[in-house]
Amino acid sequence: MSLSTHTAAAAAPGGDTRPVVSLSGINKVFSNGTVALRDMSLDIAAGQFISLLGPSGCGKSTVLRLIAGLGDPTTGTIDWPGSPRDSDGQGSDSQGSDGQGSDGQGPDGREDHEIGFVFQEPTLMPWASVFKNVWLPLRLKGMSKSAARDRVMETLDLVDLAAFAEAYPRELSGGMKMRVSIARALVTRPKLLLMDEPFAALDEITRFKLNNDLLHLWESFGWTVIFVTHSVFESVYLSDRIVVMAARPGRVVADMAIDAPYPREDDFRTSTTYNDYCRLASNALAEAMNASEQS
């Protein structure tokens, strides 16, 4: 067990070992001059469960947003090497204001990937039932309620909420609302799931349960997950790789493999392996905090 540069190459179905998404030399400078990310490079392999761990303001949400196409990097490229549009591995999908990139208007490799995004807040429509909240992404693609019914109900079943399809958000607990939000992200059957501190506001018992539910779904469906968290314990429990970031400017300071087998259940939380990795990740995070304070 060691803190090491992770060179993941999990094979996607069909033996394709190209990363799902590849960030290269990403800089993000906001218009007020904030350097949110500096020289960030990251290859994410198919099927990986990767956590971005770091102090507030280190650019975790910015990374997710750039990957989702909600904003462009200032410089650097985001490539989708496994996408048919990028089959030579040379194409670049976004490039910033250095004038060398695409204008962001045309189709790119990202569009070949269905991406699910779970935001920190459940952001449900309070006036709409659970069913209608989960139907929304399909409705935006033009799918009628009757055509979407089976898919929506199947997805609610995955998060154990089929019985609450006609309930309204105000009738649900915090954990149930978050599960609706996860169902809404899953209803389009994404292969890449971006999760921004989805369980941060929940009590520990609910959080542990949702951690287990998420791992079961990930193992069943073979998704690639990029998970943002402040919690060392959560990142070690869930991930096969943790990328630790420091702030001001946001950058990667450690990249560690969590080499413990799945399935992971509650007894993993009390194992020596888990505790050893938690210590390593805590130390890496403490160094990241120091690096952030000194910069």
Ligand SMILES: Nc1ncnc2c1ncn2[C@@H]1O[C@H](COP(=O)(O)OP(=O)(O)OP(=O)(O)O)[C@@H](O)[C@H]1O
């Ligand atoms: N739209 C914006 N305009 C200006 N600065 C921004 C914008 N969005 C983010 N920032 C800045 O970029 C930096 C990174 O922000 P980001 O939201 O990515 O951090 P984070 O790691 O997700 O933090 P937290 O853990 O608190 O959610 C911060 O300094 C933030 O103030």
Ligand SMILES: [Mg+2]
């Ligand atoms: Mg954030």
